[in-house]
Amino acid sequence: MRMIDIIEKKRDGKSLTKEEIEFFVNGYTHGEVPDYQASSLAMAIFFQDMNDEERAALTMSMVNSGEKIDLSDINGIKVDKHSTGGVGDTTTLVLAPLVAAVGVPVAKMSGRGLGHTGGTIDKLESVKGFNVEISEKDFIKLVNDNQVAVIGQSGNLTPADKKLYALRDVTGTVNSIPLIASSIMSKKIAAGADAIVLDVKTGSGAFMKTLDDAEALAHAMVRIGNNVGRNTMAIISDMSQPLGNAIGNALELKEAIATLKGIGPKDLTELVLTLGSQMVVLAEQATSLDEARQMLIDAIKTGKALNKFKTFLSNQGGDDSIVDSPEKLPSAKYQVEFKAKKDGYITEIIANEIGVASMILGAGRQTKEDVIDLGVGIVLNKKVGEHVEKGENILTIHTNTKEIDDILYKLDNSITIESKGEAPTLIHKIITE
Numbered sequence: 001m002r003m004i005d006i007i008e009k010k011r012d013g014k015s016l017t018k019e020e021i022e023f024f025v026n027g028y029t030h031g032e033v034p035d036y037q038a039s040s041l042a043m044a045i046f047f048q049d050m051n052d053e054e055r056a057a058l059t060m061s062m063v064n065s066g067e068k069i070d071l072s073d074i075n076g077i078k079v080d081k082h083s084t085g086g087v088g089d090t091t092t093l094v095l096a097p098l099v100a101a102v103g104v105p106v107a108k109m110s111g112r113g114l115g116h117t118g119g120t121i122d123k124l125e126s127v128k129g130f131n132v133e134i135s136e137k138d139f140i141k142l143v144n145d146n147q148v149a150v151i152g153q154s155g156n157l158t159p160a161d162k163k164l165y166a167l168r169d170v171t172g173t174v175n176s177i178p179l180i181a182s183s184i185m186s187k188k189i190a191a192g193a194d195a196i197v198l199d200v201k202t203g204s205g206a207f208m209k210t211l212d213d214a215e216a217l218a219h220a221m222v223r224i225g226n227n228v229g230r231n232t233m234a235i236i237s238d239m240s241q242p243l244g245n246a247i248g249n250a251l252e253l254k255e256a257i258a259t260l261k262g263i264g265p266k267d268l269t270e271l272v273l274t275l276g277s278q279m280v281v282l283a284e285q286a287t288s289l290d291e292a293r294q295m296l297i298d299a300i301k302t303g304k305a306l307n308k309f310k311t312f313l314s315n316q317g318g319d320d321s322i323v324d325s326p327e328k329l330p331s332a333k334y335q336v337e338f339k340a341k342k343d344g345y346i347t348e349i350i351a352n353e354i355g356v357a358s359m360i361l362g363a364g365r366q367t368k369e370d371v372i373d374l375g376v377g378i379v380l381n382k383k384v385g386e387h388v389e390k391g392e393n394i395l396t397i398h399t400n401t402k403e404i405d406d407i408l409y410k411l412d413n414s415i416t417i418e419s420k421g422e423a424p425t426l427i428h429k430i431i432t433e
């Protein structure tokens with residue numbers, strides 16, 4: 001087989017065979033296919049697309065390019081949740097203990113990475129002593145004993161994706177549905193998921209800005225999952241404004257605890273119950289979504305979910321007293337209120353801008369070397385659709401510096417008050433095929 005023939009075939013709009021796709025992925029992973037040929041093929045895929053068989057083959061070739069996590073010693077159906085990323089997305093912190101409390105095994109592998117705030121692991125590390133550097137053996141035992149554990153990203157998962165994603169980043173080929181969908185799905189499958197619930201975000205704070213694009217990506221990922229034997233479904237949810245009220249690491253952990261206590265923000269609670277019900281059904285712990293939702297609501301009401309969270313923290317060395325005394329979590333030196341300049345209804349809180357403001361405060365990493373400030377961030381007191389009076393607090397900035405003029409300027413430009421406004425739709429679509 002020759003790489004040049006594969007490139008020309010795709011360039012001319014023909015479908016590649018599984019063998020041709022494997023030849024490319026293996027060759028590229030091992031340095032036998034040079035960057036210029038890989039980028040040429042990526043561009044051909046960008047313009048000519050891939051059919052379902054090609055997408056499945058590309059996904060599985062990338063899965064097979066490196067190590068795979070073996071979760072077969074964990075009892076039950078392992079359902080993983082993946083979000084395409086947003087601002088103040090606290091769902092994993094709530095979902096993991098919540099679905100574990102009703103019997104769904106949650107074996108979560110998580111990373112740090114770049115972004116507006118840290119990743120799930122950074123947020124959990126606001127808890128003193130909490131440790132994700134555990135052995136795979138301990139990880140599996142913890143999930144079998146307590147249904148939930150989190151481990152740091154380890155091993156050499158999907159090296160083909162790592163290399164190809166970096167190449168796409170500099171060759172104008174990131175924004176291609178078959179390439180994005182196979183990239184995301186390969187990582188979930190290599191991490192050992194039997195079934196996958198996808199939360200595809202849409203809006204200014206999301207990777208997919210429009211509903212049409214989000215829907216196309218969701219369909220593509222669901223089809224790949226189902227075609228390679230992983231039960232997969234997706235919901236499309238709003239990311240035009242931040243999710244919940246808190247954006248920041250310790251701040252989001254506090255918000256997660258409040259939500260597990262049943263006193264969290266309405267939108268975060270609703271999204272968690274929607275995603276959670278799907279996970280419970282996929283894990284075969286309930287036969288209908290209604291039954292699953294009721295189980296989750298009960299787990300919150302009875303304190304079962306909160307207790308699960310405490311055990312989860314202490315199992316991994318964390319100080320679980322923060323659940324009853326969240327004021328022990330890291331906090332910022334100053335709290336500055338951002339007030340409404342006129343009466344009216346909030347019509348816009350641009351998620352992406354609030355995210356960038358949080359990152360500038362120190363809540364997230366711009367480069368891999370940046371150190372996160374766990375206590376800082378932003379807490380919304382009002383959301384889109386709510387009424388405010390002049391002088392009323394819209395949000396509180398949690399900061400360790402008093403020099404925040406650039407933040408205030410940014411906030412001024414990302415929050416709009418008008419005479420009429422309504423809350424955005426939270427859950428746009430549920431996609432099962």
Ligand code: URA
Binds near residue numbers: 181207
């Ligand atoms: N996120 C990924 O993991 N891969 C892509 O290709 C795009 C976004």
Ligand code: CA
Binds near residue numbers: 242243245247255268
């Ligand atoms: Ca939040």
